[in-house]
Amino acid sequence: KAGVTQTPRYLIKTRGQQVTLSCSPISGHRSVSWYQQTPGQGLQFLFEYFSETQRNKGNFPGRFSGRQFSNSRSEMNVSTLELGDSALYLCASSPGSETQYFGPGTRLLVL
């Protein structure tokens, strides 16, 4: 099976812009979770979607949002970008609620 794929792999934006990141889970996996990884804060949970419904949410401002489509593909959006949003954004998929398999991440740089 193909692994989790994320697009784009690298992205440069300026403050105030918005960005949309995409994640394609492993075939058959219905759960998709998003994480933000920074050197200072480590891996921080953003949200989880299961069968198109948000199942869990982390402690991030409303500028961070996501959605999941009927084919389990997921997107996350960050509006009004801030310098502090520069990070590696990781997507992980799971068949249900346990072991997660991560994609390579999208590295976002906000200037």
Add this chain to the structure above:
Amino acid sequence: GESVGLHLPTLSVQEGDNSIINCAYSNSASDYFIWYKQESGKGPQFIIDIRSNMDKRQGQRVTVLLNKTVKHLSLQIAATQPGDSAVYFCAEKTSYDKVIFGPGTSLSVIP
């Protein structure tokens, strides 16, 4: 943000020696624990997991030990190899709740 474990430590071991990576978790209600390995430029990779009804689980060259009394988790790597050099994360989870990651431990293998 939420996190489990100590501030990111670094562990250096000689090739061929055994490595022990420790982690303290925060939630006594967590019932599922996972170890991930992250190499530079890649997403975290699942290594081994353990449920709270077990205190030890073995994989190929890896063993996870769980001590629920003191909320402590450890990962033992036998005969450490240069390819084991990476950052190792422990993670905890309660049923249908989000995964919380520790800050990670950087393992460096000296040839």
